Amino acid sequence: MAYFLHDDFLLQSKHAVRLYHEYVKELPIIDYHSHLPPDGIASDGKFENLTRIWLAGDHYKWRALRVLGTEEQYITGTATDREKFRKWAEAVPYTLRNPLYHWTHMELKNPFGITELLGPGNADRIFDTASAQLQTSAFSPRGLLTHFGVEMVGTTDDPVDDLRHHQAIAGSGFGTKVLPTFRPDKVFQLSKGDDYRRYIDQLQASSGVAIVDLDTLLDALWNRLYYFHSHGCRIADHGLNSLPREVDTSLSLDEVFKLVLAGDDALAAEHEEAFTFLVLSELCKLYHDKGWVQQFHLGPLRNTNSRKLRELGADTGYDSIGDFQQAQSMQHFFNTLEEEGRLAKTVVYNLNPADNAVFAAMMGNFQAEGTKGKMQFGSGWWFLDQLDGMTQQLNTLSNIGLISCFVGMLTDSRSFLSYSRHEYFRRLLCNLFAEDMNKGLLPDDIDWTGKVIQDICYHNAKQYFNL
Template structure:
């Protein structure tokens, strides 16, 4: 019986072990999509406890705790101590067998704190105290943890109205790890939200202009886009439920914008027309600036706030939803492509049933110039686990070029999430190692090593043009 999480964890063959230990493991980390708090990096935040570092803002753990019957006050409450919250998490961990949280939890304890013990109610106090004692040391600060995991660059997720103050502070401090802002204009896209007009007013303030039309909002966004670029931004990100391809005219979009600013109810069709126009403008801006654009699609958000009431019954979901998504995605990307405005693009899906569709879609828009110009993003959110990442890589392998893949990201708010890169790299090496052992790939060590190092790091470094 193989030991749990030993040095060859997830590595089933000698080939996989060689590829990981001698090639993947040594590569730096480019974390090109995360949700770290920039202020924590700028101020080199020292964490008061493992609870703040591990459970603060971690919706994955909160979700598991709630499912295990843990009261909300132990997840997000303010009237419980760090120890009480940690104790409830420790009680939950033994129930996470076969959930990725079980692997992540113990990989993080091992790589950050050197703790091999399994977290459970019987070990909770010992582990809590040991982690907290180590967190008093300077090397366990926010920056210290980034150094520990050999991080070279992180891209945070930032709203166009952000002044990027903490990015500037970090840059001016001489910190050797790059922290680059990433443009996330969802609030300007989500015209159906009740606070849309308030957001537009705020955008006008930071852009030093009054916004009373869609055209003027675009002008304001262009100003902020240029500001982000001046501060090192090289990529955008959009969180969308689906792709939009409803026909529209400029005058229709202006009317829709004016109705929303007056607080009038919009139809589902009007919302979709607006979002189509908005995303197209953003794609054009990204192309002009030479940025990479990312689309995270398929998440139905804000499920406890009666989201569907905002749009009415016609939400665009139907029995052939994936076909409609594929068609809309194709039309949208082609619209930019026909204008010569389709920049480097990464597509992420929350629905693994769409893996083959996306992997196929990539080939429709490669330009024969930029290797892997259109990318299938790594397993995202609930697909960010052993099966999800493996299925994503298998689909990409069959229908595209895995060798040109830009690899893993954390998509996390935690400074302890970098082992997800290790987890991904182990899975990648195991996938290739198994193919070699089964005679499906040649035992060409040089080619395999190059492929692993490229997917782990080199491809991302070349693709994003951060340097």
């Protein structure tokens, strides 16, 4: 059977081949949003086997295995790592036309050099071959980041994190910049009861600020934001259903917050959105003042299966695309900050493809003099970081905004093998431009088109994030 991942995979014309191989293939990677573990990069420990680096924590693979009826013991359960890998190998031939089929074989080819289709017949051999390579320094976390040409990684970090792993990396002489990202999602979860109060205790301890009311909560957050800034952080990120609305409340939010601190949660859910608007908008003003970039990941419907949530916990592959209303709350939130002249550079990611045009159009309303592409309609993410989803995002951005100003792809992943997503994106992007050139929709100017694609894949992000 012919191996389909040849050097010109996805490149369907001579123009596409030239654009990819001559202009973007060797560009470094700026991975400005990921979930890579900073402790793993700091310790640079070796992965025990292929399952540990490849299957553990991978919700995409878990969901595919569940569709096939695989027993949970082979997904998140007690089966051995080899047994779990065998089950994945059995599943792979059935993932045709799912992006997992491409990703699986791209990640086996690079970095492991394995150029055969994974299936039950070669599962043990591939497991042993890759696992042996993982015991070498070239396949440690730092070795892999170096191999993939990663210039910068933005991790995702809670405000209570002490950032000691980032400090260790920064002082080690490692060539890749590993910078923290401020992700304060938990502070908005007013209705989480005792979990919320425990989090506030952590925030209090890490900031050294006694949190007794709304003002001291903001003081504690500002303390942590300044701490993150001193450790190289220049990006904030937020995972929300939608941007919060400014809701009138019958009781002051300070009083609601005090009641929650005292253990009274009766009004928490009712006032959570107004509380989020207030706290988030105050944080966003400070992001602007410190010259940060703010990111918003909008649209997921999380933990949809209550029984599985009880059995396996949160973030185990039972999330979905939500159909939340986005436009009016987004406009009001950005406009509130713009009115004060404190709207920071912003990247907004959409999870529902039905809202692509809404997001792309909204970004055009709040651009700024002297800043190229201040407001960014971010790359397709989660359910949409595949060929069709990325193509839709790129086409919508091209039609409603300026794709030439786009800051490009990111991994948004917990896996050190996910850098194939940048290659996937770059091949798709080159083919997209080449198709228009071949159709006569763009001039036959390979050098200028190549420059624009280089900007999208690397230079725009480098400038936008001040790297």
